[in-house]
Amino acid sequence: MFKVHLPATTYLRKNVPFFGTNHFLKAYRSPLLKSAGLTFFGRGGHEFHSWAPSDAGISTNPDEHDHPPWNHDPKTGELLEGGIHPIDYVHRDLQQRFGLSPEASQKIIQDAIDRYNSKHPENGNHHLPNFDSSQWRKVFVGPHYDHNEQTHMRKVRGADPLYEGGPRPLLTYAYNRGNVDGASTGRWIDSGFIHMNKELGEVLTGYGVPEELANSLNYVKYNALKPGSLSGGVVQSIGKGDYQKYQQSGQLPDHYLTDEMRQQMSDDRFHPEIHAHQLAKLLPDAFFHAPTGSGGGRGAGLTGEVLGQHLNTMGVDHGLSPEDLNKIAGTRVMKYLFQPKHQKIATTGTGGGAVTTLFRDLMRQIDADHNDERYGMHLSHAKNAKIDANLPLARAANERSKEVVAHMSLAAHKLMEQGMSEEDAVAEVASRMRDADVSKGRFQPEEGLRDTIEGVIDLMLGATGHENFSLGKIPTDPDTHHLRTPEVEFGHHEAPEHWGTRIVMGDHELAPIGNAVREEAPLSEQVRVRPPAEEGSLLDRLRRRDPDEDVRRTVTERPPAPAPTPASAPAPAPMAAPVAPPPMRMATPMEMAFQQMRGLPPQQTFFDVGTGGLVQQDPRLIQRSVNVSRGMDEIRKKIGYFDGFLRGGKS
Numbered sequence: 001m002f003k004v005h006l007p008a009t010t011y012l013r014k015n016v017p018f019f020g021t022n023h024f025l026k027a028y029r030s031p032l033l034k035s036a037g038l039t040f041f042g043r044g045g046h047e048f049h050s051w052a053p054s055d056a057g058i059s060t061n062p063d064e065h066d067h068p069p070w071n072h073d074p075k076t077g078e079l080l081e082g083g084i085h086p087i088d089y090v091h092r093d094l095q096q097r098f099g100l101s102p103e104a105s106q107k108i109i110q111d112a113i114d115r116y117n118s119k120h121p122e123n124g125n126h127h128l129p130n131f132d133s134s135q136w137r138k139v140f141v142g143p144h145y146d147h148n149e150q151t152h153m154r155k156v157r158g159a160d161p162l163y164e165g166g167p168r169p170l171l172t173y174a175y176n177r178g179n180v181d182g183a184s185t186g187r188w189i190d191s192g193f194i195h196m197n198k199e200l201g202e203v204l205t206g207y208g209v210p211e212e213l214a215n216s217l218n219y220v221k222y223n224a225l226k227p228g229s230l231s232g233g234v235v236q237s238i239g240k241g242d243y244q245k246y247q248q249s250g251q252l253p254d255h256y257l258t259d260e261m262r263q264q265m266s267d268d269r270f271h272p273e274i275h276a277h278q279l280a281k282l283l284p285d286a287f288f289h290a291p292t293g294s295g296g297g298r299g300a301g302l303t304g305e306v307l308g309q310h311l312n313t314m315g316v317d318h319g320l321s322p323e324d325l326n327k328i329a330g331t332r333v334m335k336y337l338f339q340p341k342h343q344k345i346a347t348t349g350t351g352g353g354a355v356t357t358l359f360r361d362l363m364r365q366i367d368a369d370h371n372d373e374r375y376g377m378h379l380s381h382a383k384n385a386k387i388d389a390n391l392p393l394a395r396a397a398n399e400r401s402k403e404v405v406a407h408m409s410l411a412a413h414k415l416m417e418q419g420m421s422e423e424d425a426v427a428e429v430a431s432r433m434r435d436a437d438v439s440k441g442r443f444q445p446e447e448g449l450r451d452t453i454e455g456v457i458d459l460m461l462g463a464t465g466h467e468n469f470s471l472g473k474i475p476t477d478p479d480t481h482h483l484r485t486p487e488v489e490f491g492h493h494e495a496p497e498h499w500g501t502r503i504v505m506g507d508h509e510l511a512p513i514g515n516a517v518r519e520e521a522p523l524s525e526q527v528r529v530r531p532p533a534e535e536g537s538l539l540d541r542l543r544r545r546d547p548d549e550d551v552r553r554t555v556t557e558r559p560p561a562p563a564p565t566p567a568s569a570p571a572p573a574p575m576a577a578p579v580a581p582p583p584m585r586m587a588t589p590m591e592m593a594f595q596q597m598r599g600l601p602p603q604q605t606f607f608d609v610g611t612g613g614l615v616q617q618d619p620r621l622i623q624r625s626v627n628v629s630r631g632m633d634e635i636r637k638k639i640g641y642f643d644g645f646l647r648g649g650k651s
Contacts, residue, residue, distance in 0.1 A: 035176050036243035037184030037490040038227060040074050042234050044258050048491045049235050050188055053077040055498040058139065062166060065137035069173060069189045070227045070235040082232035086172065086192035087136040089230055090200070090219050097217075098209070106131050109196075111203045116196035119151040125168065125511035126156045128195055135170040141189055142504035144174035147197065147223040155510040156195045162501065168511050171504060174224055180240050182247060186493035190237055191224035238488065249379040250484035257485060266383075268483050270473040273385040274405055276337050276397035277460045278469040283333060284436040286358060288450040289443035291330035302339045304329045310338055310392045316459045320452075328453055332358055332443065340394045354441060359400065361438040366429055367414060368407035373478075378409040380483040381475050391464055405471070408433070412474045426471050 038049040049070070052058075054077045057067025068083025084092070087109065094105040110131045117127045129135045145154065157168040176190035194200070201220040205211050214220055218229070228236040238246075238256065246252050254262050280287075304326030311318050320328070328334055336355045369375070382405040384398035408429050415425035439445075461467065475481035495503060504510060 034178045034180050034240040035190050035237040036180040036240060037488075037493075038070070038188055038190075038235055038237055039256065039488060040235055041258075042073065042080065044260075046256070046486060046488050047074055048184075048489055049074045050491070050493045051495050051499055053496060058498065058502065062138070062163070063134050065134060066139040068230060069139050069141075070231040080234060082234055084230055084232070085137045086194050086219075086225050086230060087131065089192075089225060090194060091131075093217075093219070108203055108207065109200070112196040112199040115199040115203060116151055119199075121152070121513075124152075124513065126154060126513065128156065129167075129170060135167065136172060138169070139173055139189075140169045140171050140502050140504070141173045141175055141499075142171040142510065143506055144177050144191065144224060147221075149223075151196075151198060153513065154195060155507070155513065156193070157511045158504050159509055159511045169504075175503075176237075180243055183238075183243055184490040184493060187495070188493040189227075191226055192230050193224050194219045195223060197221070197223045243488075246485070246488065249376045250482060251380050252485045252488065261485060265483060265485065269383055270381040270475055270481075271383070271405055271409065271471055272469070273383045274398065274401045274469055275385045275391065275464070275466055276393050276401045277457055277464070278466050279401050279404060280333055280337065280457050281454055281468055282430060282433050283336075284362065284434060284438055285445060285450060286437075286439045286443065287333040287336065288331055288445075288453055289439065290327055290446040290449055292442045292444050302329050302335055307334060307338060311456070311460075313392050314390065314460060315463045316456070318456055318459060320456075324452070327449070328456070331449070331453065333453060336400070337397050338392070338394055340396055354443075357440075358438055359404065361440075362433065362436050363404075363407045365436040365438065366407065366411045366432045368411040370403070370407070372410060374413065375406060375410055377475050377478050377482040378413065379403070379406040381409065381472075381481075382406040405469070408471060409474055412471065413476055416474060416476065422474055425474065429471075 040047040040049040052067075052069065052072045056077065057069075057072065057079050059066055065085075067079050068085060071080040071083030072078060073080060090109060091102070091105050094100055094108060095102060100108075113128045113131060120127055140158065142158070156171050158171070159168065161168055172193055173189050174191045174193060175187045179185050197220050201211075201214045201217075204214040204217075204220070219225060226237055236256065238252070242253055242256070251265070257265070304322055304324075307329040308318075308320075308322075308325050318325075329338075332355050339355070363369070379402070382402045384402040387393060387395050387398060411429045411432070412422070412425040415428055416422060420428065
């Protein structure tokens with residue numbers, strides 16, 4: 001234990017009101033990615049969650065780890081198992097994902113730390129400690145910085161040491177970035193920092209991980225991890241977009257619901273779940289028009305080659321030539337199905353891509369508006385199906401399809417109010433959809449093209465075992481038909497007094513950047529990534545179980561120093577062999593819900609963050625529609641991919 005030294009200017013035992021946002025956000029250059037608040041799942045429902053009410057999990061011993069900040073009962077303050085600090089999350093995920101030993105995983109993280117530090121001035125104040133430092137396992141909370149911030153500009157430490165002669169405290173967690181209307185107010189711990197996220201991607205790529213795969217990892221893509229990952233799913237932060245959808249429809253996405261809640265919603269929902277390709281043949285001719293000029297399938301990432309790959313993944317024997325595939329890929333119906341990042345459908349306003357504007361005009365023609373007070377009711381009965389690895393539709397495609405179904409249901413409701421029967425109203429809406437004239441832009445009809453594309457869609461339906469979409473019963477009574485999830489109640493967050501020494505209020509309480517920016521060395525001299533050796537990638541060599549295998553060469557190789565004399569040369573330090581996998585158990589329903597929210601493949605195991613054991617997803621709880629044979633085919637494909645990957649081949 002030690003005596004705490006309280007500097008005159010900061011880290012005082014202060015009451016932290018945490019009101020207002022400008023003080024904290026003035027330096028941000030990009031739009032804020034806000035959270036609505038924290039929700040606790042420990043008792044199977046939604047409970048308001050905030051700062052730990054006691055200091056039981058905060059140790060004043062600099063060598064003693066703090067308890068993860070979210071893993072406590074919000075009512076009693078009791079500390080709960082299952083939480084993990086950010087750096088340890090990365091450590092375990094690397095082991096699980098790439099089959100590494102703990103020592104090999106630690107080596108990758110340490111290389112990333114060294115690489116990060118090499119980009120800061122020699123006299124800089126913001127160097128990172130080594131992987132095994134207890135500083136990574138202490139809870140210090142400060143302002144979030146944009147993940148695109150250049151490494152040498154990152155401020156990751158407080159201005160003053162907590163005790164005489166100690167290091168400046170390392171920020172390991174970030175508070176939220178503003179408040180969402182109608183949700184929580186104040187400030188709370190909203191994420192855990194991975195300061196060397198860019199460098200982790202660089203190091204993994206150097207070890208032979210395909211760049212696309214490396215950059216897709218959440219701790220490479222972003223500089224912080226959310227509570228759901230670090231708490232073991234016990235606590236989650238509800239995103240701004242999800243909360244705004246909840247305010248409109250009264251529903252939260254499935255990953256915020258218990259199994260019982262999800263089942264009840266499914267039982268009460270009028271319309272069937274929707275995959276985008278089930279809806280495609282209801283769309284008007286304009287979606288099937290061929291692009292003119294330079295548009296033929298070359299824009300926005302969807303080419304004939306990519307389309308062909310998607311169809312092959314689905315097991316569709318289309319028989320189309322490369323030229324036909326390229327033409328079809330340029331149609332808006334195929335962009336709708338396979339092109340990511342469609343904007344939300346809006347029936348008013350201007351702007352948006354070709355698919356968005358077409359949908360906007362189409363919803364106007366069927367007389368449905370998302371601003372109608374009854375739209376939320378109809379949206380509550382529309383459900384997009386989950387994206388499956390064997391059905392590579394764009395995630396946005398199914399989400400937009402849900403909105404289309406809600407608009408169709410609203411349009412039928414309005415016709416029923418005018419005296420039409422339900423059956424006639426549904427048929428009339430389908431007819432209006434199919435016959436709508438929304439042609440515009442550089443797209444022109446081409447004889448026979450729609451028939452060809454509908455033939456491909458029929459093959460897709462056959463391969464997936466789905467049918468063309470049909471509306472179910474039309475909800476008409478807002479009082480009884482509007483489906484709602486249990487209400488989420490948020491409150492005000494105010495840090496208790498014992499958190500005062502662990503909070504950096506803003507940029508003025510961060511250590512300044514060093515006096516000079518470290519100049520980048522020429523490519524021939526700077527830290528370089530070693531290409532994979534002929535006998536396999538460096539990652540492959542890290543995996544090897546031979547304890548005599550020399551894996552001392554790091555992915556970040558600096559200019560060689562003068563060779564030591566034979567007498568002083570150190571003996572090779574081999575990497576420890578990978579350890580045998582720990583015992584495996586079946587996932588709980590809560591864990592299944594969380595892992596499906598993360599998009600974890602059903603066949604992939606994951607770590608129990610509390611015990612370190614492996615957890616297998618329960619096939620009885622997996623929500624998917626794919627037959628066994630196609631599932632096995634996909635597994636074989638992935639085995640083949642990773643076999644090539646382990647041999648150092650290209651992805």
